[in-house]
Amino acid sequence: MVEKKHEPGDLMGLLTQDKTLADNLGYKSNSDWFYQNIKEIKQEHGGQTILVLNHQIIFSGEDAEEARTALRGLGDQMNQCYVRYVPRVEEMPII
Secondary structure, eight states, X not given: OOOOOOOTTOHHHXXXXXXOHHHHHHHHHHHHHHHXXXXXXXXXXXXXXXXXXXXXXXXXXXXXXXXXXXXXXXXXXXXXXXXXXXXXXXXXXXX
16 A cells, blocks of 8 residues: 655644544544534634534634644644635635
């Protein structure tokens, strides 16, 4: 098996390497929690990248490098973390 290399700034690449079933279930659970709470999250964290782990926002900030550092610091739990940029109101498309 060929190991896929990711660019240093590739958050999604970091998240998708070496995922186990438990990681996938944790990621899905955190993703579901995000979408269940999206209204409040948009109000509090618009314009920020957030990391969700165990149904809690464990990081929020505007600096992508800080988000990458926080993600790497999770060690084995990194692949369970849901990472998302939360757009500001003015960045959201008008439908």
